[in-house]
Amino acid sequence: MRFETTPAPHVVAGFTVPRVMFLVLLALVPAGFAHVVVLGPGLLLHLAVAAPVALGCEAAALGLRRRPAGPALRDGSVLVTAALLAFCLPPLLPWWLTVLGTAVAVLLGKHVYGGLGYNPFNPAMVGYAVLLISFPVAMTRWPLIGAELDWPTLARLTVHSFYAGVPPPDLSWDAWTGATALDVLRTGLRQRLTMQEIRAGGPFGALGAAGWVSINLAALAGGLFLLRRGIVRWQIPTGVLAGIAIPAALGHAFDPGSHPGAVFHLLSGATMLGAFFIATDPVSAASSDRGRLIYGAGIGILTWVIRRWGSYPDGLAFAVLLMNLAVPLIDRYTIPRIYGQARD
Secondary structure (H helix, E strand, O other), X not given: OOOOOXXXXXXXXXXXXXXXXXXXXXXXXXXXXXXXXXXXXXXXXXXXXXXXXXXXXXXXXXXXXXXXXXXXXXXXXXXXXXXXXXXXXXXXXXXXXXXXXXXXXXHHOOHHHOOOOOOOOOHHXXXXXXHHHXXXXXXXXXXXXXXOOXXXXXXXXXXXXXXXXXXXXXXXXHHHEEOOHHHHHHHHHHOOOOHHHHHHOOOEOOOOEOOHHHHHHHHHHHHXXXXXXXXXXXXXXXXXXXXXXXXXXXXXXXXXXXXOOHHHHHOOOOHXXXXXXXXXXXXXXXXXXXXXXXXXXXXXXXXXXXXXXXXXXXXXXXXXXXXXXXXXXXXXXXXXXXXXXXXX
């Protein structure tokens, strides 16, 4: 009598890769809705290009490696990569840069290391960092947020710039695009302006960057949904948020004229998206509970340092990639010792 045998584990946990990826995509819906309302339809256009390009690159890479493409295309992991990259791109970015960033994320950030489960870096952040370094001007074209730019005009500007790479003839970059609040903050502090002077002339709201507060709150809602469903563990988001909030609060307490408060940092830029969706990538993040706290705190502190003194307004992508490099060292010293195993 023949008995079928399979490798461990033999207990079905119920969290398959396709189900987890579907829940992550579902949790991104509130942030996506807020993103489209505030910044126009650019996110939808990027998703429409990034998703098929990611699937095509995944299939091509697996074909070259002589691996079956069906399971990988159905598990949804590459769609999550495409979605996270699309969230990070400026809405006015032309489509060919979306194609380039997606291809770099999937091929260079993932398959060059062996595919899903072997990539040491977050693939979406690899694609974003390559675009930010290679095309710095295009990656800073964010639409103005305010009553002077109504949504229909914003949609027309977004669609035209997405397909043509330039604004419509009756619009211009100078009139309809502007620096984000984090960029205004960085520039103002370099000019020795106080926080009061910077806030008076920049896109700032009562809590944080104008428009970005609602996006971050929507991303927070999606992140709490993932925590409630057990898709992500609490250590990494807590570490990231504490790593940003604590030094920001201390800096504001000692020198409020040069440091915005913790609430501003938490509700500006890609803070919530990074804390709950990007830093929690299970492949490139730390493995143990202590390690996850250290890993998340490192991302938060580096993000705050780059925002305050770095050359880039946000810096979360670079903070994630730098801490990805530190994961092997973190795991080495934080994974609990197996009972009976001697210490190194």
